[in-house]
Amino acid sequence: MPQTRPELTKEEIGKTAGIIQNARPAYGALIDFYSEVFMAQAQSRANISLPPILIDPALLALKLENGMPLIDPAQFLIDPVQVSLLLKKICDLAVALAPKLANTGEKLGTALTNNDLDPEPVFFALLDNQNVEKTAKMIDIPPDELTFFAFSAMAPAIQSCGAQLSTYLKDAPELKKGYCPICGSHPEFAFFDQDGKKFLMCSLCAHEWLTLRMGCVFCDSTDKNDQHYFFSNEEKEYRVYLCDNCHNYLKLVDLRQLNRSFFPKLEQITTLHLDYKAQEKGYTNATKKGRK
Ligand SMILES: [Zn+2]
Ligand SMILES: [Zn+2]
Structure with a gap:
């Protein structure tokens, strides 16, 4: 759904x-x-x-x-x-x-x-x-x-x-793509829901859609050698996915680890330290590069 x-x-x-x-x-x-x-x-x-x-x-x-x-x-x-x-x-x-x-x-x-x-x-x-x-x-x-x-x-x-x-x-099959099924924009954020399903949130219209658990949402690469993520023990609710094929990164919130209301826009601006870390490692934010 x-x-x-x-x-x-x-x-x-x-x-x-x-x-x-x-x-x-x-x-x-x-x-x-x-x-x-x-x-x-x-x-x-x-x-x-x-x-x-x-x-x-x-x-x-x-x-x-x-x-x-x-x-x-x-x-x-x-x-x-x-x-x-x-x-x-x-x-x-x-x-x-x-x-x-x-x-x-x-x-x-x-x-x-x-x-x-x-x-x-x-x-x-x-x-x-x-x-x-x-x-x-x-x-x-x-x-x-x-x-x-x-x-x-x-x-x-x-x-x-x-x-x-x-x-x-509503009744359409899930496309599970890396772009917004409504407006075609890049995702701004990802999250795991309570069942561990991976969703993306549109950077423009804030629509949320189901996506594949594995692989890069920006370039569709599924090569395991290209896909990594990092997280910190102090903030287990966040992960940052890195792709060595297209060199983009994506932040993710694991709602199973979150003990407060989830307001994605707020999470986005209070995790800038993770953006800096990903950018230090040489990865870029596809959302900022415009539309797919
Ligand atoms: Zn959208
Ligand atoms: Zn990629």
């Missing part, structure tokens, strides 16, 4: 953030910022009302038969008013809580307030996989930070489309 994880409430996100913060004080400031962003996203998601994305039955059958994703990311719907409101909120949070992003938060927030920037074309350009360098230059902020802010603001809308589209996969 395709997974649609029940949304954590604002309170649950706050509680889980507190538990992780106690266990890993080094992430304190980062968690302060991101948990506020996640709570603002949860709030925004509750206000979103988008029409369903409809797929013609003949096209759906063709896509399922050929293992193709249901849509292209450019087809995701967003509510520009809600997304713009959230974008402004995230700018304010960055100014208050994220020293490294405060400058961008300030400039972007001011440009939005003064109507110097229409955010709508930025959202649609990013969904269409175009770069936003020109706009970033116009308000003198780094393009990757504009991308981060805009995607954070669009996340609730994209995820709500993903949840709606997942109903099309």
Whole structure:
């Protein structure tokens, strides 16, 4: 069955953030910022009302038969008013809580307030996989930070489309591929569920899908000599998979070892030490390289 994880409430996100913060004080400031962003996203998601994305039955059958994703990311719907409101909120949070992003938060927030920037074309350009360098230059902020802010603001809308589209996969056979069956994006994260089944979570729409237990999800290599993982005894709930064929890595959470609520986005940002370790070993993050 395709997974649609029940949304954590604002309170649950706050509680889980507190538990992780106690266990890993080094992430304190980062968690302060991101948990506020996640709570603002949860709030925004509750206000979103988008029409369903409809797929013609003949096209759906063709896509399922050929293992193709249901849509292209450019087809995701967003509510520009809600997304713009959230974008402004995230700018304010960055100014208050994220020293490294405060400058961008300030400039972007001011440009939005003064109507110097229409955010709508930025959202649609990013969904269409175009770069936003020109706009970033116009308000003198780094393009990757504009991308981060805009995607954070669009996340609730994209995820709500993903949840709606997942109903099309309800009776379809599991493809167990390394790309999202809904939008074709790379996974951001993997996890073992309580039965030890391996799932991937989409970096764009947050859809979760079953995948093969063995082999690299990025290059499909199943050569045992190429596949390794590392973990630490202090953090048995995490593993990092490394592939010597394509040199990508993937973080995994083992839910059987986790004694708190699982909020994947929070796990993702509080395991940056594992990203550094994998990158030190010479592996890269395929998610950051764009779409498959
Ligand atoms: Zn997806
Ligand atoms: Zn690989």
